[in-house]
Amino acid sequence: MTQRGPEVPEATALYVFAACRAPGAALVAGLPGLPGVPDDRPVRTLPFGPLTAVVQSVRAADFTDEAWQARLADERELERYARAHHAVVSAVAARCPTVPLPLATLYHGEDRAREALARESDRFETALRRIAHHAEWGVKVFAPAARTPVVPDTPAPAERARPAPGAGLAYLNRKRGLQEARERRQEEAARAADEVDAELRLLATAFRRLRPHGPQQPGEHRVQVLNATYLVAEERAGELARLAEVLRDRTGAAIELSGPWVPYSFVGEV
Secondary structure: OOOOOOOOOOOEEEEEEEEEOOOOHHHHOOOOOOOOOOOOOOOEEEEEOOEEEEEEEEEHHHHOHHHHHHHHHOHHHHHHHHHHHHHHHHHHHOOOOEEEOOOOOEEOOHHHHHHHHHHOHHHHHHHHHHHOOEEEEEEEEEOOOOOOOOOOOOOOHHHHHOOOOOHHHHHHHHHHHHHHHHHHHHHHHHHHHHHHHHHHHHHOOEEEEEOOOOOOOOOOOOOEEEEEEEEEEHHHHHHHHHHHHHHHHHHOOEEEEEEEEOOHHHOOOO
8 A cells, every 4th residue: 555645735926916014814804816826825914123014825836937928919818807906906095004015025934024024124114104195096188179170172083184373382381380280289288288297297396297098999089288196185185186177177188087096106116
């Protein structure tokens, strides 16, 4: 009869979602965590110095470089993990100031996690002080609609066959007029973006102006002229919404306000 040796424990890794100040398991009670992780490995807390990490034990084999690269190549699977990560961070952030860590932040064991996180304690503390009682708001501004559309004259077939005297000069003037109209609209859009950004900066605690996005959907003709994010105190959220409405009326630009969000943009790289 062949005897089996003792089972080798499955290698695990520690996945870290975020850092905060609040101690105790009640902070994360009932959070579902990452997809595919057994129920006996719930989201939990890990103290490191005066701070607390929100963590979950996972199978190390599921988070090797090869496994994670395969996940990155699968858009649907990557979205599952990103949503699960964000759900945990958002739930914790709703209870206390929280510094989210990047997706797939892993350590081999609790001791290594504590050591690595402790080295970042000063940065965590700075970020926690900055974002306490604040939220992140996204603002996108699109160029105002053209006030007077410029439509070039289309000659009739007979005219195309025999150009009238001076037709070449008229064509060049129309082209020049189109170009000048486009440049005026671009200048108006740039001024609108700068005006909106300047007003919102006065209200915000911190801000980041990002690269505008191109069209998000086929056939979309709106031109994005401002893509920015602002850190705003919770008690000023209503003021922010009213200001956005005033700026819509004043500039004629389409202004999209989104939030409140966990302040990912204002915690620094950790």
